[in-house]
Each structure stands twice: as C-alpha cells, then as structure tokens.
Amino acid sequence: MEPAILVITLACGMLVNRINLPPLIGYLAAGFVLYTMGIENESLPLLNQLASLGVTLLLFAIGLKLDIRSLFKAEVWAGSSLHLMLSMVIFVPILKLLGLIGLVQLTNLTVEQLTLLAFALSFSSTVFAVKVLEDKGDMQSLYGRVAIGILIMQDIFAVLFLTISKGEFPSIWALALLLLPLAKPLIYRAFDKVGHGELLVLFGLVMALVVGAWLFESVGLKPDLGALIIGILLAGHKKASELAKSLFYFKELFLVAFFLTIGLNGLPSMTDIMLAVLLVTLVPLKILLFVYTLTRFKLRSRTSMLGSFNLGNFSEFGLIVAAVATSKGWLPAQWLVIIAVALSLSFVLAAPLNAMVGSIYQKYQQKLVKLEKHPLHPEDRQIPVGNPRFLILGMGRIGSGAYDELKARFDGEILGIEHKQELVDFHREQGRNVVQGDASDTDFWEKLDRAPALELVLLAMPYHAGNMFAVEQLKKLDYQGKISAIVQYGDDAVALRESGVHSVYNLYEAAGAGFVEHVVCELLAAETVNESPAKEAVS
Numbered sequence: 001m002e003p004a005i006l007v008i009t010l011a012c013g014m015l016v017n018r019i020n021l022p023p024l025i026g027y028l029a030a031g032f033v034l035y036t037m038g039i040e041n042e043s044l045p046l047l048n049q050l051a052s053l054g055v056t057l058l059l060f061a062i063g064l065k066l067d068i069r070s071l072f073k074a075e076v077w078a079g080s081s082l083h084l085m086l087s088m089v090i091f092v093p094i095l096k097l098l099g100l101i102g103l104v105q106l107t108n109l110t111v112e113q114l115t116l117l118a119f120a121l122s123f124s125s126t127v128f129a130v131k132v133l134e135d136k137g138d139m140q141s142l143y144g145r146v147a148i149g150i151l152i153m154q155d156i157f158a159v160l161f162l163t164i165s166k167g168e169f170p171s172i173w174a175l176a177l178l179l180l181p182l183a184k185p186l187i188y189r190a191f192d193k194v195g196h197g198e199l200l201v202l203f204g205l206v207m208a209l210v211v212g213a214w215l216f217e218s219v220g221l222k223p224d225l226g227a228l229i230i231g232i233l234l235a236g237h238k239k240a241s242e243l244a245k246s247l248f249y250f251k252e253l254f255l256v257a258f259f260l261t262i263g264l265n266g267l268p269s270m271t272d273i274m275l276a277v278l279l280v281t282l283v284p285l286k287i288l289l290f291v292y293t294l295t296r297f298k299l300r301s302r303t304s305m306l307g308s309f310n311l312g313n314f315s316e317f318g319l320i321v322a323a324v325a326t327s328k329g330w331l332p333a334q335w336l337v338i339i340a341v342a343l344s345l346s347f348v349l350a351a352p353l354n355a356m357v358g359s360i361y362q363k364y365q366q367k368l369v370k371l372e373k374h375p376l377h378p379e380d381r382q383i384p385v386g387n388p389r390f391l392i393l394g395m396g397r398i399g400s401g402a403y404d405e406l407k408a409r410f411d412g413e414i415l416g417i418e419h420k421q422e423l424v425d426f427h428r429e430q431g432r433n434v435v436q437g438d439a440s441d442t443d444f445w446e447k448l449d450r451a452p453a454l455e456l457v458l459l460a461m462p463y464h465a466g467n468m469f470a471v472e473q474l475k476k477l478d479y480q481g482k483i484s485a486i487v488q489y490g491d492d493a494v495a496l497r498e499s500g501v502h503s504v505y506n507l508y509e510a511a512g513a514g515f516v517e518h519v520v521c522e523l524l525a526a527e528t529v530n531e532s533p534a535k536e537a538v539s
Helices: 002-018 023-036 045-065 068-072 074-100 111-121 126-136 142-165 172-193 198-218 223-234 240-246 248-263 270-280 282-296 301-310 316-327 334-369 397-407 421-429 442-447 464-476 490-499 507-538
Strands: 390-393 414-418 434-436 456-459 482-487 503-506
Touching: 002 023, 002 248, 023 126, 023 248, 023 334, 045 126, 045 142, 045 198, 045 223, 045 240, 045 248, 068 074, 068 142, 074 111, 074 142, 074 282, 111 316, 111 334, 126 142, 126 248, 126 301, 126 316, 126 334, 142 223, 142 301, 142 316, 172 198, 172 223, 198 223, 198 240, 240 248, 248 316, 248 334, 270 282, 270 334, 282 301, 282 334, 301 334, 301 442, 316 334, 390 397, 397 414, 414 421, 421 434, 442 464, 456 464, 464 482, 464 490, 482 490, 490 503
Parallel strands: 390 414, 390 456, 414 434, 456 482, 482 503
Antiparallel strands: none
C-alpha cells in the first residue's frame, strides 16, 4: 500500500493547493481517505517515526531562528500565560453549558475533565502558524516573533503537563544538562569545520536528534524540548540560518507524515463531527482573547490582529495532551478523535481567515484602535526616517558599500534600513544613518513615515522575494522616484524590470567585469613599472 499512500497524499495536497488552501489540509484529508481504505496508524510504525521527526526538526528550526531574549518580553511570557488562564476560565462554562443542553459527550464529564479539555483547546498550532508565517515571509515581523514566542511558551506548558502526567520526575542526571552552555565553544568549533555541503546537513541532524532529542529523552525530559533548546544554543552561530535552510525540505517532508497520522487516528461519528464543529466556533473567541491580551501589552491593534489570527486554531500539542489524557483514563477515548477532527476543521477555518485578515482589519479598524494602550510598544511605533533623498533597504556588505559611495557625494541625505539590531548598532557606531526595520514585512510599510524628498530607493536585500515585495509596497505608497535593485540571477533581473524597477545590477556579472578591470589595471601597472627601468637604461 506504500505507493497508494504517496499517490493519495500528493493528489490531496495538489487539489487543496489549487483552491488556495495550505497543502497541509490536503494531507489531513489524505489521512482520513487512507483510513477508509483500511490503513491505520498502528500498521505504519515508520510513518509515525517520520511524523515525530518532523515535529522535532520543526522545533529545532524554530530554535535556530529564536532570540531567547524574546521569551522574556512581557507580551510573550505574560501574554501567553494570561491567554491560557482566560481561555480556561471562559471555555469551561461553555463546555458545561453544551453538556447541559444535551451533548452526550459532555454531559457526564466532571469539572476536572472539562478543565483538562479547556487546557487542550487553549493551545495554538506551531506547525500551522510557522507554515503560514514562512509562506508570507513574515517570520521576522514583530507579530510573527510575538506569535512564535507565545507558541514556544505554550509548548513549554505542554511539556510541563506531559512531565507531570508521567507521575515521575526527570532523572537527577537532567541537572547535568545545565552544563550544556559550557560545551558551546566545542560545538561551535565543530559547526565551523563541517563546511557547507552534506556534512552540514548531517551535523544538523545529529544536533537535533542526538544531542537534542535523544539526550533529553534519556534523562526523562521531552525530546522535542531538547531539539528546541539545542537549536537555541546554535542560534548565535553565523551559519545558523544556512543550517535552517539546509534542513528545510527534510522538515517539510516529515511534517507531511505528521498530518497524515492525525487523519489515520480514525473516522468520527456524526455526533462527534457535530461536536467538533461546535468546538471550532470557539476559535473566533480565542482570536478575540488574543487581540485583547496583546493590546494590553501596548501592541498596535493591527499587530495584535495579525498575531491573533495566526494563533487562531487548535494545536497538535492539544492533541498530544488529549492522547495522554485518554491513555491515562482521564478522558473518554472518543475525545481523541473529536479533538483531531476539531483540529483539522480549525485549520480549514484558519487558512482563509489568515488570507483575509487585512481586509477584516480594515473593516473594523476604528473599533480595534480603541483597544490600543499608549504609549505604544517601542517596537510598534512609527519609524522616523527624516527626509532623505536616498533610501537603502538592506545594510549588508553591498548596502554598506553603496551607502559609503553615496555619502561621499550626498552626505546627510541617505538612510539605511536593516532588520538586524546588531547590524544597526554597528552601522551607527561607524557613523551611518541607519534605523531598524524589515522591508519584507508588511508592518514596516505600515509604520514608515513619509519622505517627500525621496528620489532613489536602492534594494540591496539578499532575497529576491523581499525585493519584489518592497517594489509592490512602494507602488501602493504611490512612490514616484527611481528604484534600483541588486540581483544574483538573470531571471530575477527580468522579474524586477517587469515590476517597474528602473535599473538592475547583476551581482555576479558586475563582479566578473570588476574582476577583469582589476586584473587589467594590475597588468598595466606592472607594464609601467617594467618599462621605467628600460627607459632609464636607454637614456
């Protein structure tokens, strides 16, 4: 049946993708289809192992991109805690009311069981949220970073529950893991030595699955937590981003197996489906709670809205909580299937909601703005740009060189934009006029002050998608000046010219021309030096 599994999964993924929904919904549907064909989770141990690897690599990849300091921000740790408490306080009475009006699955549940259900339903899906953020290119946006931070805090809550549910504490040897930061220089040295090919991929798998998952599990801790922590440990290395990219397709492929296993848990009855549909009606309430909570921490209503819609779903960790609860006898076994269906339906609902969040915000903007608390969060205020003539988006080596060349001719009229705070600080120390902002993030353009004297925008960002996005945003702002861009590939240059960019600088072609020019200059200089002694001898 292995060929059927692959073919049906591919067909469902492509079909769902054609109607502009995330393929992961198709993978969930494929799981249900395969179950009707007589295939069950228990008969596919390899698929379950791959699913587990997918979640592990997902958390490892999150760790590689995570700034640990973000977890200590109030909007993350306090926001996630407050939302969890509010969800449980509100969901428990609602579930009790549904039981009183005759839903048999809830009628005989105790307050403790209802609290456990509310706890499971309070989580949001890390897998879904990260996929949506990656597809939008908003992983580094403020709302994306806040959402990821909240998800990680929720994952920590889930890990604590799983640890407590075992009825036993981790091994005393778990304390030795506190020494892991001491091994950081040795790990970084190995990271430096693995190069950029298959050894880099193998190094990442060893770090995630052995040093992270296996080591933590061997001392009684959650393996996924180990992968996350090791990812965070490696996040400060200069090749962390490259490692995340090299593992991307492994992670994506294994996550397909994860979604399949959800559908393979079994088919629900009609009453179970009806109850799952009712549970999904809690998602809008969950979103409103997130909007209210995040605005309490002085985030703009738009930022809060984007983050809340990203978190507006049920979670695979909630499903894990339900699996543990049913295996322990704390909940009836049917609740595992009910929550699996509710999880799937919440993804179906969340996909179009995330696509429409901009128009929804525009419709209710006046009411939502009233929720804001002032002064706004320091990272969520307007970005002051002054009134420059030249704007450089991306202050890496190329952007820095362009800035210095322009500065020699137009001092005081140039502004650089860079999303990495450490680079912003470096440039300011060097005397460059640079502010923090991510031009590939919709929030940046929403918060950007207008610059009437702006004549030229130079796109020096490393990714073509980011440059194309910036061009689209400049058009929306009715920018009338010139746009220049730096590209690495010829087809990127064509796309940028077609989008309205006035001049395109091909990095590799220009580098080749510059190299030849440099060599010719060196040869001419050498010939001049050689000719001089000859002339002196003749004279």
